[in-house]
Amino acid sequence: MFETQETEPIIELEKVGIRYGRGPEVLSNIDLSLQRGSFHFLTGKSGAGKTSLLSMMYLWQKPSRGRLSIFGNNVNFANRNSLSLFRRRIGVVFQDFRLLEHVSAFDNVALPLRVSGMNEKEIRKRVNELLKWVEIDRSTSAITSTLSGGEKQRVAIARAVINRPDILLADEPTGNVDNDIATKLMKLFVELNKLGTTVVIATHNENLINEFKYPCICLKNHNLTIVPAGERKNDMEI
Amino acid sequence: MIWKFKSSRHQELPLSKDSSNLFLKIMISISVFLFAVTLAGVLAINSMLVNWNASILGSLTVQIVPVSNSDRQKAHEEMLEQEQRAVALLSAMPEAKKVTALSEDQLQRLLRPWLGDDVDINELPMPRLIDVRLKSGAEINFKQLAEKLATVAPQASLDNHKLWLNKLINFAAGLKVLALAVLLLVIGVTSGAIFYTTQTSLGLHRDVIEILHIMGAKDTYIAQQYAGRTAWLGAVGGIIGVALAVPVIFLIAHLAHQIEGGIIDEARLSMGSWLAIVSLPVFSSLVAMQTAYYTVKRTLERMM
Numbered sequence: 022m023f024e025t026q027e028t029e030p031i032i033e034l035e036k037v038g039i040r041y042g043r044g045p046e047v048l049s050n051i052d053l054s055l056q057r058g059s060f061h062f063l064t065g066k067s068g069a070g071k072t073s074l075l076s077m078m079y080l081w082q083k084p085s086r087g088r089l090s091i092f093g094n095n096v097n098f099a100n101r102n103s104l105s106l107f108r109r110r111i112g113v114v115f116q117d118f119r120l121l122e123h124v125s126a127f128d129n130v131a132l133p134l135r136v137s138g139m140n141e142k143e144i145r146k147r148v149n150e151l152l153k154w155v156e157i158d159r160s161t162s163a164i165t166s167t168l169s170g171g172e173k174q175r176v177a178i179a180r181a182v183i184n185r186p187d188i189l190l191a192d193e194p195t196g197n198v199d200n201d202i203a204t205k206l207m208k209l210f211v212e213l214n215k216l217g218t219t220v221v222i223a224t225h226n227e228n229l230i231n232e233f234k235y236p237c238i239c240l241k242n243h244n245l246t247i248v249p250a251g252e253r254k255n256d257m258e259i
Numbered sequence: 260m261i262w263k264f265k266s267s268r269h270q271e272l273p274l275s276k277d278s279s280n281l282f283l284k285i286m287i288s289i290s291v292f293l294f295a296v297t298l299a300g301v302l303a304i305n306s307m308l309v310n311w312n313a314s315i316l317g318s319l320t321v322q323i324v325p326v327s328n329s330d331r332q333k334a335h336e337e338m339l340e341q342e343q344r345a346v347a348l349l350s351a352m353p354e355a356k357k358v359t360a361l362s363e364d365q366l367q368r369l370l371r372p373w374l375g376d377d378v379d380i381n382e383l384p385m386p387r388l389i390d391v392r393l394k395s396g397a398e399i400n401f402k403q404l405a406e407k408l409a410t411v412a413p414q415a416s417l418d419n420h421k422l423w424l425n426k427l428i429n430f431a432a433g434l435k436v437l438a439l440a441v442l443l444l445v446i447g448v449t450s451g452a453i454f455y456t457t458q459t460s461l462g463l464h465r466d467v468i469e470i471l472h473i474m475g476a477k478d479t480y481i482a483q484q485y486a487g488r489t490a491w492l493g494a495v496g497g498i499i500g501v502a503l504a505v506p507v508i509f510l511i512a513h514l515a516h517q518i519e520g521g522i523i524d525e526a527r528l529s530m531g532s533w534l535a536i537v538s539l540p541v542f543s544s545l546v547a548m549q550t551a552y553y554t555v556k557r558t559l560e561r562m563m
Binding site for chain 1: 269271273466467469470471472473474475476477478480560
């Protein structure tokens with residue numbers, strides 16, 4: 022039921038509009054089709070609707086109008102349980118991390134596996150491995166609120182990728198880390214992408230966009246344009 | 260599904276720090292205390308009703324009223340003769356299991372609670388009483404029996420206890436319904452308190468619940484965490500409530516048994532009744548768990 026054909030878009034938006042309450046539309050007539058295994062940067066000024074677009078993609082926000090399909094399913098007609106199952110296949114990195122501050126780094130990263138019902142032995146193995154990779158291995162049992170901004174960001178990224186998601190959505194994932202770690206994290210995203218994960222990264226980081234040549238989804242004046250890899254001009258707003 | 264707590268061993272929701280926990284614990288303790296005392300009352304009334312019903316179905320009393328005669332001695336002898344004839348007639352009945360003519364001592368003991376120790380009972384025109392225990396399932400034609408008795412003992416009157424016991428039974432049954440209504444009210448009030456505190460808690464932990472949902476948690480995953488926590492509070496509150504109620508029930512029973520006359524004496528709590536009372540924490544835990552579980556499921560569907 023939830024599988025998409027290789028040629029079918031993994032995310033598809035058709036004439037999608039989104040508004041909050043009775044306010045004006047934040048996004049209008051958005052048409053977007055992301056193929057399985059694609060990699061995109063998402064750019065646009067603050068308030069351009071990047072977060073709204075991402076929240077629609079991780080199925081938290083339903084479109085006010087238009088059609089949103091994910092894994093070949095029209096989410097407008099999906100029930101709550103189906104939405105939960107879809108979300109388990111989507112990894113999300115939030116700009117403000119949105120970690121559970123009162124539990125340990127380990128428990129934060131283990132969360133997507135636990136809600137999926139994985140056994141604890143397997144969870145321990147996978148989480149410890151990943152935390153070591155993101156260099157949090159010495160403070161895995163520390164309560165998250167005691168971690169530094171950079172550490173929290175790495176925990177948030179580990180949480181997003183632990184489930185080997187089909188789609189990875191990241192909102193400014195390298196905002197609080199130095200360039201070396203930013204590059205290392207980007208390489209992790211690239212590796213995941215090579216394994217078949219569809220990646221969308223919202224960023225203002227020029228260096229990353231220039232270093233990693235991927236197409237850009239540009240949001241401007243509530244509308245969306247796709248700029249192919251390498252064709253982005255330096256004066257374009259990010 | 261509600262029993263599947265495996266995935267809830269890790270409490271992502273910080274429910275143990277909720278300020279409403281103490282309120283719920285006290286609320287459940289009070290509710291279980293009231294429930295236990297009322298339940299004890301219901302069970303005691305029930306045993307009383309069973310005993311009284313058995314009395315109606317299984318016995319009858321024959322009274323030989325004193326003969327009117329200016330010679331008291333002669334009247335007394337005449338009454339005793341009638342009693343002997345009545346006992347003989349009743350003993351010959353195939354439905355009778357045991358026929359006992361009450362002795363003077365027994366009659367005095369029965370009347371003492373009503374008349375006190377200062378009255379000389381021998382000075383009063385005392386009737387004679389014959390207690391007849393019937394075989395189980397025996398059916399008596401009272402009219403026919405009364406006619407037969409009249410031939411051997413004209414002063415005999417037959418009392419099958421139905422009239423006065425029926426009034427008592429109706430009264431006790433009314434009390435029982437009232438007590439059951441109180442029990443339902445206690446369950447309703449407690450469930451209401453759990454419902455509102457759970458809703459408040461869901462609002463407080465909205466951020467965490469959002470994250471859980473985004474990570475793919477189903478409503479049941481969240482509901483199980485609430486159900487587990489509330490079940491624990493229900494069990495602790497229940498144990499406190501029962502611990503407070505048991506001495507109170509003993510005290511009430513002690514006071515009730517001091518009332519003479521044999522009516523309250525029939526109200527005894529059986530082993531089964533005590534078992535029901537001490538197992539109330541399990542019941543309170545289940546009610547709390549179910550209420551929290553369905554409150555979370557229902558609220559989340561509307562909230563997000």
